[in-house]
Amino acid sequence: MNTMDFKGQYRASIVQSVLIWTVGLVGFVLGFVNQSFRLTFFCILGATVLSAAVCLPSWPWWNMNPVQWQKPKKQNSSKKA
C-alpha cells in the first residue's frame, strides 16, 4: 500500500480545507441569491465528498517526497560470534 509523505500530508490538509471553504463561500453566495440554504448545504457536502476522494486515499501525488531513510549499518556482531 502507498504511503503519504510528510509534505504530502501537509499539502493534502491545505487542499482539503481550501477546497471546502472556497466552495462553501461560493455556495453561500449562490444560496443567498437563490434564497435556498439547501443549495449552500449541498455545495459544502459536495466539496467534502470531492476532497475526500482527492485527499483521503494515499494517492501517488501525495508521496512525491518520500522520507530518505539511512542505509542500515552493517552488522558485524553476528560474524564475530
Add this chain to the structure above:
Amino acid sequence: MMDVSDLSSQTLSTKMMETLSTRANTLFCSFLSCLAFFAVLNHLSAYVMFDPTPRMDVLEVEKVFPIRNTRQGDQAVFSFNMEADLSSEFHWNLKQLFVYLTASYVTSKHKRNEVTVWDKIIETVDDSVLSLSSEQVEYVLKGEDYLRDRNVTLRLKYRTMPIIGLMREKVMPLTKTFKLPGSYDHGASSR
C-alpha cells in the same frame, strides 16, 4: 533471518504518519466547521436583510351555527372569512410557518379559554397568501359549562420555524369578537 533495521523503520513510519482515520477526522471537522460558519451567517443575514411585514385585511365570522348541548357540555361551530398575506415572512432561513386561528372566551369556571379552531402549515411562498371564505372551523369550541351568549375573540397567530435559530410566535393585530347564539340547536340536542 529477520532484518531488525527494516522492522524499526516500519513501526516508526506508522507511528509518525497520519493514518486514514486521522485524515478522515480532519476532513469531517472541516466540513462541520464550514457548515456551522455559513449556517450562522445565514441566521444573521435573516436579521439584517429581511424585515417581514405580514398583512391581514379580512377576519370576519361568516356564520355561527346553533350551539349543541351535549353530555360533555356545549359545543359551538362557526365558519369564517379570512385574508392574510404572510409572504414577506419567507426568506432563506425560514423552513415553514405554522399558522393557526385561536378563539378565546371566558366561562364561569375558567377565566381564560383558548382553542385553536383552524391551522395550516405553510411551506412555500406560493401558499403564503391566505384567502379563505366560508371556511368551517376544524375544531369545535367545547365548554365544560354553558357557551350561550359568550363573547368569543378570534386571533390569527403563527409560528415561524427557521432552518437555524429559534421558533418565534407572532400574533396578528387584527382581531374579531363575536357573540355566540343564545339558543340551542334543538334538533341535534342529545339531552
